[in-house]
Amino acid sequence: MNILRWHGNVLAAAFLAASAGCLSASPIETPTLTLIPSPDLSGGPGSTVGWGFTIVNNTADYLEFSSSQFCLAPVLLTPVLACTSPVTGVYHDIIVGNDPIIAPGSSLSEDFDPIGFTTGIGFFDVNPDAVPPSSDIGQIVLIYDGYAQDPDSGNATQLLFSVPLAADASVTTEAVAPEPATAGFVATALPILAVMARQARRRKRRLT
Amino acid sequence: MQADTFAADRNTRSRRSAISTFLLCLMAGLPGPASAQNILNNGGFETGLMCYGMWTWSVTGVDFAGDYRFTLSTDSHSGAYSLQIACIPGGTDCWRAAVYTEQIPAMPNQNYTVNAWVKCPTGGGGLIYVNSTAGSLAGEWLTCNANWTSNSVNFQVGPAAATFSIYVYNYGIQPMRIDDLVLTYGDGTAPSRINLYPGTRSVGVSGQNVLVDGAPYLALGFFDVPRSDIFLVQATGANTVHGLGSSSGADCFNVGSGSYLDAIYGAHMNFVPDSSAASKLDAPGIFPTIMQTFGPHLANIAWFLSDEPDLVEVPVFEYIPPATFVAEGNAARGATSLPLFADMQHAAWSVAADDVPYAPGIDFWMAEPYGPDFSSLRHATSLLTSISPRPIWLAQDLIDANLIVPKAYWAIVNGATGIFYFTWPVFKQSPGQLNAATQAFSELTTLEGAIFGSKMDALVTPPGGIATMSRFSRGAAYIMAVNPNPQAVQGKFSVQGIAAGQQVSVMFESRTLTATAGGFTDGFAGVGRHVYSIASPNTTLTASIANKTGATAARDWSILVFNAGIGAANNTAIANLAFTRTGGTACTPKVAPGTFPLSVGDLVPGATATGNVTVDFTGCDSTSKFTVAVSLSANSGATAATITSANQRY
Numbered sequence: 001m002n003i004l005r006w007h008g009n010v011l012a013a014a015f016l017a018a019s020a021g022c023l024s025a026s027p028i029e030t031p032t033l034t035l036i037p038s039p040d041l042s043g044g045p046g047s048t049v050g051w052g053f054t055i056v057n058n059t060a061d062y063l064e065f066s067s068s069q070f071c072l073a074p075v076l077l078t079p080v081l082a083c084t085s086p087v088t089g090v091y092h093d094i095i096v097g098n099d100p101i102i103a104p105g106s107s108l109s110e111d112f113d114p115i116g117f118t119t120g121i122g123f124f125d126v127n128p129d130a131v132p133p134s135s136d137i138g139q140i141v142l143i144y145d146g147y148a149q150d151p152d153s154g155n156a157t158q159l160l161f162s163v164p165l166a167a168d169a170s171v172t173t174e175a176v177a178p179e180p181a182t183a184g185f186v187a188t189a190l191p192i193l194a195v196m197a198r199q200a201r202r203r204k205r206r207l208t
Numbered sequence: 209m210q211a212d213t214f215a216a217d218r219n220t221r222s223r224r225s226a227i228s229t230f231l232l233c234l235m236a237g238l239p240g241p242a243s244a245q246n247i248l249n250n251g252g253f254e255t256g257l258m259c260y261g262m263w264t265w266s267v268t269g270v271d272f273a274g275d276y277r278f279t280l281s282t283d284s285h286s287g288a289y290s291l292q293i294a295c296i297p298g299g300t301d302c303w304r305a306a307v308y309t310e311q312i313p314a315m316p317n318q319n320y321t322v323n324a325w326v327k328c329p330t331g332g333g334g335l336i337y338v339n340s341t342a343g344s345l346a347g348e349w350l351t352c353n354a355n356w357t358s359n360s361v362n363f364q365v366g367p368a369a370a371t372f373s374i375y376v377y378n379y380g381i382q383p384m385r386i387d388d389l390v391l392t393y394g395d396g397t398a399p400s401r402i403n404l405y406p407g408t409r410s411v412g413v414s415g416q417n418v419l420v421d422g423a424p425y426l427a428l429g430f431f432d433v434p435r436s437d438i439f440l441v442q443a444t445g446a447n448t449v450h451g452l453g454s455s456s457g458a459d460c461f462n463v464g465s466g467s468y469l470d471a472i473y474g475a476h477m478n479f480v481p482d483s484s485a486a487s488k489l490d491a492p493g494i495f496p497t498i499m500q501t502f503g504p505h506l507a508n509i510a511w512f513l514s515d516e517p518d519l520v521e522v523p524v525f526e527y528i529p530p531a532t533f534v535a536e537g538n539a540a541r542g543a544t545s546l547p548l549f550a551d552m553q554h555a556a557w558s559v560a561a562d563d564v565p566y567a568p569g570i571d572f573w574m575a576e577p578y579g580p581d582f583s584s585l586r587h588a589t590s591l592l593t594s595i596s597p598r599p600i601w602l603a604q605d606l607i608d609a610n611l612i613v614p615k616a617y618w619a620i621v622n623g624a625t626g627i628f629y630f631t632w633p634v635f636k637q638s639p640g641q642l643n644a645a646t647q648a649f650s651e652l653t654t655l656e657g658a659i660f661g662s663k664m665d666a667l668v669t670p671p672g673g674i675a676t677m678s679r680f681s682r683g684a685a686y687i688m689a690v691n692p693n694p695q696a697v698q699g700k701f702s703v704q705g706i707a708a709g710q711q712v713s714v715m716f717e718s719r720t721l722t723a724t725a726g727g728f729t730d731g732f733a734g735v736g737r738h739v740y741s742i743a744s745p746n747t748t749l750t751a752s753i754a755n756k757t758g759a760t761a762a763r764d765w766s767i768l769v770f771n772a773g774i775g776a777a778n779n780t781a782i783a784n785l786a787f788t789r790t791g792g793t794a795c796t797p798k799v800a801p802g803t804f805p806l807s808v809g810d811l812v813p814g815a816t817a818t819g820n821v822t823v824d825f826t827g828c829d830s831t832s833k834f835t836v837a838v839s840l841s842a843n844s845g846a847t848a849a850t851i852t853s854a855n856q857r858y
Contacts, residue, residue: 074669074702080751099791154830
C-alpha cells in the first residue's frame with residue numbers, strides 16, 4: 001500500500017514553473033536530493049540513526065524510485081551504480097518501500113521517523129560491536145525512473161531508466177556516555193575498589 | 209593466445225638476429241664491394257639536408273642567430289638541386305655559415321678524397337674542412353669565380369679516429385651553392401650501398417597507440433646513438449633509437465660493413481629516421497624522394513618529420529610555418545606508409561593554438577617536457593590530447609637520477625607511450641642517470657602488457673596528490689601510481705570490489721600489502737612510484753534496467769551488465785529475471801522458456817554489455833508494479849550477484 005502517495009506541492013510547482021519561465025536558457029534538468037536535518041549522523045554501537053530528505057524534481061517527468069543504498073566513497077555512479085556496502089552497520093531503505101511519485105516541478109520533503117521508521121529516506125543500524133571512533137563516509141544513492149505521466153494512471157510512458165541521484169552522507173560511531181544506571185553502579189563500585197587497593201598496598205608493605 | 213604471439217615474435221627476432229649477426233660478421237671482415245661511387249648517400253643534396261647539419265656563426269656570439277639562410281637552389285651542377293647558403297637581402301650579421309656531414313664512420317689509416325662542386329661569386333670566400341674525433345684532418349679554401357668549380361681535398365684518417373665529418377663554409381655574404389659532394393677512398397672507389405633488410409614494416413596508429421607489426425608499441429630509447437654504441441644502447445633495455453642527432457637518416461654512408469640500420473635491426477631494435485634539417489629548407493617537394501631514399505628498411509617504424517617546427521623563437525634552425533610543415537607531411541605521406549610525428553616544443557609550456565595548425569601534418573605527437581618539473585609533462589600531454597587524441601612520445605633529458613624513474617612513470621600515467629632520453633652520449637657519461645634510465649626501461653618493459661591492458665581507471669581512486677594508471681592484463685590488475693611532489697603522502701587506494709584480505713604485491717620493491725574491503729593503504733616518502741599488482745582478483749557484477757521497448761505482449765527489456773570489480777568476468781550471463789508483483793493490476797509477466805542463461809560474453813574490469821530479454825506483460829498496465837531481481841553469473845558460477853529493482857512497471 002502506498003501510504004505516502006504524494007501528488008505534488010502546488011505552491012512549489014507554481015514557483016518552479018514561474019522560475020523556468022523567467023530563465024532565458026533552461027538549466028540541466030536533474031532532480032536534487034538533500035538529506036535532512038544533516039547528511040552526517042552519529043550514534044553509538046547498536047544504535048539506529050536515519051535520514052530525512054528533500055527531493056526537488058526539476059525535470060519534466062514523474063519520478064519513481066527503484067532502490068536506495070548507502071555506498072562508501074568513492075561511489076561509482078556510472079555506467080551502472082557500483083556500491084560498496086558500509087562496514088560499521090547496515091542500511092535499510094524507507095523511501096522505495098513507500099514508493100512516492102514526485103510530479104514534474106514538485107518537491108517532497110520528509111523527516112526521518114526514528115520510532116516507526118515510516119518516513120525518511122532510510123536508516124542505519126550501527127553494529128553493536130562497531131568500535132568508536134569509526135565512520136562510514138559515502139553517499140546515499142537513489143535510483144529513479146522517469147515517466148511522461150503518473151505511472152499509476154494506468155497508461156504511462158517510461159522515459160528515464162535507472163538514473164542515479166546521490167547526496168553525500170556519513171555515519172560516525174561514537175563512544176556512548178554511561179547511562180544513569182551505569183553511573184550508579186560505578187559510584188558504588190569505586191569506593192570498594194579504593195578500599196581493596198589500599199589493603200593490597202598494606203599487605204605489600206608488610207611483605208617487604 | 210597473446211603469449212603465443214609474443215613467443216612467435218621472439219623466435220622470429222632470434223632468427224633475424226642470428227642471420228644478421230652472421231652477415232655483419234662476414235661483412236665486417238671484408239672491405240666491401242668497391243665501386244666508383246660515393247660514400248655519401250646524399251652528396252647531391254637531392255634529399256635536401258638529409259644526413260647533414262647546418263650552423264651559423266653570429267657576430268653577436270648567440271647560437272642560432274644571424275642572417276644566413278639555407279635553401280635549395282635549382283641552379284645545380286647536376287640533378288635538380290644544389291644547396292645554397294646565403295645572407296638574406298640587407299642582412300648584416302653574416303659572419304660565416306657551414307653545412308656539415310653527420311659523423312662518418314672512419315676506417316683507420318685510410319686515405320680519402322672529398323670533392324665538392326661549388327659556385328660562388330668572385331671575391332666570395334669559402335672553405336672545405338675535415339675534422340675527426342682525433343682532431344683536424346684537412347682544409348682547403350674554395351675557388352670562387354662565379355662558375356661551378358671542382359674543389360678537392362685529400363686526407364688520411366689516423367689510427368685513433370672513430371668518425372670524421374666534412375664541413376663546407378661560406379665566409380661571404382654572397383650566395384654560395386654546393387653540389388655533388390663526393391667522398392671516396394684515396395683510389396677513387398667507394399663501397400656500394402648495403403641494405404640487408406629492405407622493406408617496410410607494418411606500422412600504424414590506432415587511437416592513442418602506435419601499432420608495430422599489429423601490436424601496441426612502447427617506445428623506449430635514446431637520441432643520437434653512434435653506430436659503435438648500438439649494442440650498449442641495446443643493453444639498457446632500449447628498443448628504439450631516435451635519429452635526431454648524428455644519425456638522422458641512419459643510412460647516410462656506405463662504409464662497407466652493413467648499414468647503421470642493419471646493425472640496429474640486428475640488435476633487436478627499431479629506428480626513427482629524422483628529416484629535421486631537410487624540413488627547414490621550405491621545400492616540401494623533396495619529401496617523396498626523402499621517403500623513397502631513406503624509408504624502406506625494416507628497422508624503420510616511424511618518421512620524425514621535424515624537430516620543434518613550432519619554435520618561432522628560432523627561425524633559421526627550428527621554425528617552420530604551419531602551411532609548409534603540413535605540405536611536407538602530405539608530400540611524405542604519398543611516399544611512405546610509416547606514421548609521421550614531430551616534436552612540438554611549445555606543447556610543454558604554451559597554449560594549444562600554437563600547435564593546432566601543425567596537427568594535419570603528422571600522425572602522432574612528440575613533446576619535450578624537460579627537467580625536474582613534472583607539471584610541464586602533464587601540460588604537454590593534456591595540451592596535445594586536447595588538440596587531437598593521438599599517441600604521444602616524449603623526449604626527456606638528463607635530470608637527477610632519483611627523478612628519472614618516477615618521471616618515466618609519470619609520462620606513462622599521463623598517457624605517453626614512448627620515452628626517449630636526450631642524448632645517449634650524455635647519459636653514457638653519467639652512470640647514475642644511465643642506471644636510472646636502464647631501470648625505467650626494465651620496469652616499463654616488464655609492464656608493457658599492463659600498460660596496454662584494459663583500462664579500469666574508473667575503478668580505482670588514489671589518495672590525494674597521487675596519479676594512477678589502472679589496467680587489467682592477463683588475469684591481473686595493475687595500478688601504476690606516482691607522487692610527483694616532494695611532500696609525503698599516506699593514504700588509501702579505493703578499489704572497487706576488492707575483498708578484505710586480498711594480497712597486493714608492490715612490484716620492484718619486494719613488498720606485499722593486505723587489502724581491506726574496498727581498498728588498501730600505502731605511502732610515498734616524496735617523489736616516487738609504486739606499482740601494485742593484484743593477481744587473480746575476484747570481481748563484482750552489477751546491472752541496471754537500461755531500457756524497455758515494444759508491445760505489451762513482447763516487451764524488450766535491456767539489461768546493462770557491468771563488471772564493477774578488478775577481476776575478469778568470463779562467460780558472463782544473465783541467469784534469471786524474476787518478477788514479484790507488489791501492486792496495481794494483477795498480471796503475470798512471462799519470459800520464454802530457454803531464455804536463460806542469456807550470455808553477454810567476457811567482461812574485463814570496467815566493461816559493460818547489454819542483454820535483451822523479451823517479456824510478455826499481457827494483462828498488465830502501468831499500474832502493475834513489480835520488484836525485479838536480475839540474477840547474474842560469471843566465471844563458471846564463482847562470481848554471482850542478484851540486483852533488485854523495486855517499483856518496476858512494464
